[in-house]
Amino acid sequence: xxxxxxxxxxxxxxxxxxxxxxxxxxxxxxxxxxxxxxxxxxxxxxxxxxxxxxxxxxxxxxxxxxxxxxxxxxxxxxxxxxxxxxxxxxxxxxxxxxxxxxxxxxxxxxxxxxxxxxxxxxxxxxxxxxxxxxxxxxxxxxxxxxxxxxxxxxxxxxxxxxxxxxxxxx
Amino acid sequence: xxxxxxxxxxxxxxxxxxxxxxxxxxxxxxxxxxxxxxxxxxxxxxxxxxxxxxxxxxxxxxxxxxxxxxxxxxxxxxxxxxxxxxxxxxxxxxxxxxxxxxxxxxxxxxxxxxxxxxxxxxxxxxxxxxxxxxxxxxxxxxxxxxxxxxxxxxxxxxxxxxxxxxxxxxxxxxxxxxxxxxxxxxxxxxxxxxxxxxxxxxxxxxxxxxxxxxxxxxxxxxxxxxxxxxxxxxxxxxxxxxxxxxxxxxxxxxxxxxxxxxxxxxxxxxxxxxxxxxxxxxxxxxxxxxxxxxxxxxxxxxxxxxxxxxxxxxxxxxxxxxxxxxxxxxxxxxxxxxxxxxxxxxxxxxxxxxxxxxxxxxxxxxxxxxxxxxxxxxxxxxxxxxxxxxxxxxxxxxxxxxxxxxxxxxxxxxxxxxxxxxxxxxxxxxxxxxxxxxxxxxxxxxxxxxxxxxxxxxxxxxxxxxxxxxxxxxxxxxxxxxxxxxxxxxxxxxxxxxxxxxxxxxxxxxxxxxxxxxxxxxxxxxxxxxxxxxxxxxxxxxxxxxxxxx
Numbered sequence: 001x002x003x004x005x006x007x008x009x010x011x012x013x014x015x016x017x018x019x020x021x022x023x024x025x026x027x028x029x030x031x032x033x034x035x036x037x038x039x040x041x042x043x044x045x046x047x048x049x050x051x052x053x054x055x056x057x058x059x060x061x062x063x064x065x066x067x068x069x070x071x072x073x074x075x076x077x078x079x080x081x082x083x084x085x086x087x088x089x090x091x092x093x094x095x096x097x098x099x100x101x102x103x104x105x106x107x108x109x110x111x112x113x114x115x116x117x118x119x120x121x122x123x124x125x126x127x128x129x130x131x132x133x134x135x136x137x138x139x140x141x142x143x144x145x146x147x148x149x150x151x152x153x154x155x156x157x158x159x160x161x162x163x164x165x166x167x168x169x170x
Numbered sequence: 171x172x173x174x175x176x177x178x179x180x181x182x183x184x185x186x187x188x189x190x191x192x193x194x195x196x197x198x199x200x201x202x203x204x205x206x207x208x209x210x211x212x213x214x215x216x217x218x219x220x221x222x223x224x225x226x227x228x229x230x231x232x233x234x235x236x237x238x239x240x241x242x243x244x245x246x247x248x249x250x251x252x253x254x255x256x257x258x259x260x261x262x263x264x265x266x267x268x269x270x271x272x273x274x275x276x277x278x279x280x281x282x283x284x285x286x287x288x289x290x291x292x293x294x295x296x297x298x299x300x301x302x303x304x305x306x307x308x309x310x311x312x313x314x315x316x317x318x319x320x321x322x323x324x325x326x327x328x329x330x331x332x333x334x335x336x337x338x339x340x341x342x343x344x345x346x347x348x349x350x351x352x353x354x355x356x357x358x359x360x361x362x363x364x365x366x367x368x369x370x371x372x373x374x375x376x377x378x379x380x381x382x383x384x385x386x387x388x389x390x391x392x393x394x395x396x397x398x399x400x401x402x403x404x405x406x407x408x409x410x411x412x413x414x415x416x417x418x419x420x421x422x423x424x425x426x427x428x429x430x431x432x433x434x435x436x437x438x439x440x441x442x443x444x445x446x447x448x449x450x451x452x453x454x455x456x457x458x459x460x461x462x463x464x465x466x467x468x469x470x471x472x473x474x475x476x477x478x479x480x481x482x483x484x485x486x487x488x489x490x491x492x493x494x495x496x497x498x499x500x501x502x503x504x505x506x507x508x509x510x511x512x513x514x515x516x517x518x519x520x521x522x523x524x525x526x527x528x529x530x531x532x533x534x535x536x537x538x539x540x541x542x543x544x545x546x547x548x549x550x551x552x553x554x555x556x557x558x559x560x561x562x563x564x565x566x567x568x569x570x571x572x573x574x575x576x577x578x579x580x581x582x583x584x585x586x587x588x589x590x591x592x593x594x595x596x597x598x599x600x601x602x603x604x605x606x607x608x609x610x611x612x613x614x615x616x617x618x619x620x621x622x623x624x625x626x627x628x629x630x631x632x633x634x635x636x637x638x639x640x641x642x643x644x645x646x647x648x649x650x651x652x653x654x655x656x657x658x659x660x661x662x663x664x665x666x667x668x669x670x671x672x673x674x675x676x677x678x679x680x681x682x683x684x685x686x687x688x689x690x691x692x693x694x695x696x697x698x699x700x701x702x703x704x705x706x707x708x709x710x711x712x713x714x715x716x717x718x719x720x
Binding site: 058061083084088089090117118131143144147 | 322329333443447449
């Protein structure tokens with residue numbers, strides 16, 4: 001049974017596999033750990049057929065992946081528990097500084113209560129436990145306003161924002 | 171003062187709905203204790219020794235009379251008829267029921283208040299100078315900037331799960347009344363090279379287990395960059411701050427471990443990437459926020475001397491509990507919450523409601539909270555101070571001790587707090603019992619005693635002229651005494667005088683310290699200055715020369 005997740009505001013069946021799940025299916029889109037990616041980086045880069053993703057742990061610097069962003073269609077950030085917060089900064093750096101346009105997935109401890117913030121930082125897909133997934137879409141609308149500029153691609157509704165929240169270039 | 175617009179109102183109401191649902195899920199067993207802990211803490215709700223404790227934010231210490239009335243009403247209906255003001259300008263309720271908290275929050279929302287981010291590992295209430303806007307020695311009113319920071323930091327999507335709590339204080343005057351140097355970030359309004367106003371930014375200050383005075387990370391920041399610079403500091407901290415050890419997780423430890431220069435380099439590099447992005451503060455927004463803090467409609471008055479010919483009790487109160495105002499004919503009036511038989515910072519529901527009325531009658535309907543756990547009416551006509559004093563006196567709110575020994579800062583201690591090692595309220599009581607002679611208190615002059623019931627230092631003991639820290643010694647409450655600390659512009663950390671003392675010996679220890687001061691002081695020298703001049707040694711010698719016969 002494929003995993004259900006929330007992606008782009010919809011509940012979807014996951015078309016990606018982690019390495020252990022992908023055995024016997026050499027073309028399935030594959031999510032690697034950073035170690036798996038780094039161990040065989042050259043061959044992954046050379047493999048043009050397969051869609052690839054890498055999951056960062058909280059302590060990983062996004063710069064470990066940024067030279068290879070062109071090859072990756074998914075990046076995950078793992079949240080180790082309810083107090084973990086580094087993934088939010090990883091996500092914003094990937095979206096805003098490195099302009100990563102692929103799937104940005106929150107994994108690990110991901111619950112409806114954190115979803116709004118995650119989405120505002122640029123995550124657009126979320127691996128949630130079954131108890132939360134049916135409430136996840138509503139959680140994206142917990143707040144209808146925000147004070148800060150951020151990366152709201154993952155939110156279904158456009159947030160009303162403050163005046164100073166307009167880029168100087170606009 | 172700042173008034174909510176539709177954005178602020180909507181956000182606070184949506185938070186109430188969110189928290190109501192989270193509380194329901196917890197009570198229904200859908201959220202574990204640990205999961206709910208992370209959620210409730212970000213909404214100011216602790217589970218304490220006896221009951222939950224709810225901490226309500228009072229942004230930069232400013233309250234309308236309507237808000238104060240609502241706080242009094244909540245104290246009466248949901249608590250045991252009182253509230254406790256803290257060193258960060260917030261109010262705490264010690265006896266609410268968990269299931270009532272969503273209703274309390276809904277009532278707070280109706281008067282534009284909330285408990286958002288008053289605890290937990292996130293950006294806390296922004297604090298400021300309680301004399302903002304009325305002190306003659308101010309470069310600029312810091313409150314519009316506080317409000318800007320309040321908004322930026324509220325539900326910041328990236329910084330709600332930080333390694334540890336994060337406190338910001340903003341001041342615009344030469345005297346630092348906000349303890350900004352012992353905050354994670356201190357923001358000082360200063361003049362730049364061309365005379366324009368901007369900010370000096372300090373980082374890495376803090377109390378707790380490892381007290382550190384903040385260091386300057388940027389000497390001058392143009393004002394339009396305030397938020398982007400704070401964002402850069404927070405991003406470096408969020409990614410690099412330690413998360414493996416709770417006691418090493420504050421930003422001060424990061425700054426200390428990588429060194430100031432390297433920390434600055436990282437912040438500046440991050441800032442370069444975002445400084446011209448969407449966080450740039452526009453002139454229109456500054457003007458909009460300033461418009462909320464314009465001076466009230468002062469009358470044109472001459473300075474008078476209202477104490478002349480009045481009772482000595484009024485004269486003492488006027489001298490100690492009022493201070494200069496920048497507008498002629500007006501006075502700042504402190505409401506002492508340090509009555510000897512009351513826990514420092516505590517106030518009853520009836521007192522709150524009475525004060526709300528007095529604020530309407532005498533001070534443009536506003537009340538302020540000081541970081542020393544008192545209240546003040548900022549804009550009182552000198553001519554009306556006598557009448558006001560009579561009303562305060564009748565309500566037990568005119569204890570004439572502001573700035574003196576008995577104006578102690580004190581955490582709730584073992585009586586309420588589940589973190590505490592030792593009581594502090596009862597020690598305050600013992601000190602009050604011992605030092606009940608006002609002539610002696612006035613003769614001692616300015617003296618700050620600060621007391622914490624544990625290492626977390628909520629009572630700021632490190633920066634007390636005399637600091638008292640409760641420690642647990644094999645199940646008994648003992649107290650470590652420090653001297654020479656200060657929280658103002660000349661901030662310093664106190665030094666331990668020697669072995670800790672028993673609870674019953676604290677007052678005598680203080681008495682001995684003061685004997686040395688009285689013997690050694692020169693002219694108008696404060697206790698703090700005598701300690702700085704002589705060092706700890708003579709004080710230590712006197713305290714430990716003979717055993718204390720309790």
